[in-house]
Amino acid sequence: MSAIYLPEHASRARIREGERARNNRREIIRERSWGRITRRDLIKWGLLTSAGLLAPINGLNPFVRTAFADDGGIPRSPLFGVRPFTQPMPRFDVLPRNSASSLNPFPTAEANQTQQVVDAKLGGGVGPIEGRPPGKIWAHQRFAEYAPRVAVEVTQAPATTNTTYNPGVPASLNSGIVAAGPIPLKFHPQWPTQDPESVWTFNGTIPPKLLQVRYGEPVLFRHHNRLPVDVGQNGGFGIHTISTHEHNGHHGAENDGFTGAFFFPNQFYDYHWPFVLAGHYSYNTAADDFMASTPNDAGSIDRIPGDWHETMSTHWFHDHMFSYTSQNVYKGNAAMLNIYSGLDRGNEEIDDGVNLRLPSGTAQSWGNLDYDVNLMIADKAFDSAGQLLFDIFNFDGFLGDVMTVNFAYKPYFEVERRRYRFRILNGAVARFFKIALANAAAVAQPVTQIANDGNLLPNPVVLTALDEQGIAERYDIVIDFSKYQINEKLYLVNLTEHEDGTGPERDLSVGDAFAGRSSDPCVGRFLEFRVVRDPSRLDQSRELHATDTLIPNPDLSQVPSVRERTFVFGDDARQTTFDPVTSFRGPWGIGTGNEGEKLAADFGRISAAPRYGTREIWHLVNDGGGWDHPIHIHFEEGRILARNGSASRVPPWERGRKDVYRLRPDGSVTITLQFRDWGGMFMEHCHNTTHEDNAMLLRWEINDSGEPFLAPLPTPIPTPQGVTFEQPDDILLKAF
């Protein structure tokens, strides 16, 4: 099996050959990325095999075995002589929160159908200013009851310079970065500035964006699409239509970033995120439990309805465009979202018996970021000119060869001698990480894991290496730097080696990974902590012990499971529908229960329709091979009941609630989920976004919560001139 990238010391001739193969494919890739040629065309021309890989034509596919002795591979990204740990790691850029009345036009329950002139490149004529599907079914559920109190307005835009960076902390807590200066879009100060066609981020800028919200404070997130109207202005990957998923928000489906509810350049989409506790229509409805609460500006808490055992903390939001998610997320459509609650206050000092006093800070009543740091880890690749590069023909899973944290190449981060919380997001396309903390002598150091995905664990878990972390999984950890000396350096080290995008090949020891003993350029140290001083003020956060209680699981003993379903994830999927908009053919697919064959994605197909207000048990099964699949189920948090049929195989750090489930090679995961509070169409898919796009994704829906829901729901078909609807292409026999 070949490694994806050429060795560091590959011969010049071998590198030239790899470059040539890449250039030869460029024309085809461009056409394909614009949607002008289909998979079927490629197969017809003999450029693509039905298994999905580029046909082995020498000089076209860099993976083809050549006259050279090695197994192929593509040239490594240029580093322009830059060494690791030579730039400070920027904190996230905190998005401004405004009053809802600042929005113009004012948000409406049903999509705003005010007409505007549509650019000729998008077909001309006129179309609505908001791209949300029109009418009652896509109206914000309970919009009057949860009237927006906070407005957040962002654009999706080509790369530009950031002149409004707000890290939420002074430079002394941001490795000396002076936020007032302009920040060009570069992954390292000594690397080329990214072209507007290469990188598309929120507001077109870096650092990545952070949204801070509170439970019980409804947010109206207005997302403007400012991407080029010309679909060809994409630098070879990414598409200008987008759909924004608040991963794993417990909101109505009209605000979930449904893969088929995408919108076009010059349109906006109003996402209404109420931030309610799950179960709020059936549990603690009188809001008389202080554990179910949210911080107010006065420094105390307000009670809210719902189950406090469902309190969530670390989310992210990203594009979910049908069959283009991997390209758009990789190109920069990724941000993080911290949810604050009575339990997880973002203030480490307030000691009221509810607040868990996790490392954060003390200046504000909630949401202090001083010692609470978001980390978005992703592997990237660059062409010989240093522009971001993506291979849309890799159907196993695209891997980069350059590690980045918060869009910065292998940075350093200055810390004080005290406890910090890090919210680690795997923001890669297809790469798994396994992260350890090591000192400068390559000796693993203990860290305390406190959360998995959006959820604080029942108990903290002390580890010397975290578990493998699949794409989209979040692990929150606490590191106690008071044990180290000023001027000491520590490192986050990636132990997981990939040979391709099918899944991890192996996990190295900390010593081997630290020393870089791997053909995989992303194994090894990727973030340097520099212990620079004692804290100016005593650490007020609580000391965590493995016996402490954070958030226990909800009590399900009175909620019987009404149904079991099985989903099988694998290749050789069949497509039974031919809808040009909603269906896609890929090697990947999902088999649903007893109906046998695996089906490729069609967002017009209903594969499951659990009843509103019930609980079910779902078996997620890996169809084999050496593959791993991190499976994401939208909307409700699940609990893992068993791995490979055994409850005792569920490790302590997976005993809370989750929204992404790594199946592991040949493995299976049994979970339980409830379906409460909101209705509409949701998704289940592999979060190896290469698999998701090709086409390991299905639609499920909750459709009997009453008005205005129909059974089954009509499928939206977006166009720049307006969204139409069609009846579902297919409803699986046992969906209902």
Ligand SMILES: [Cu+2]
């Ligand atoms: Cu997968």
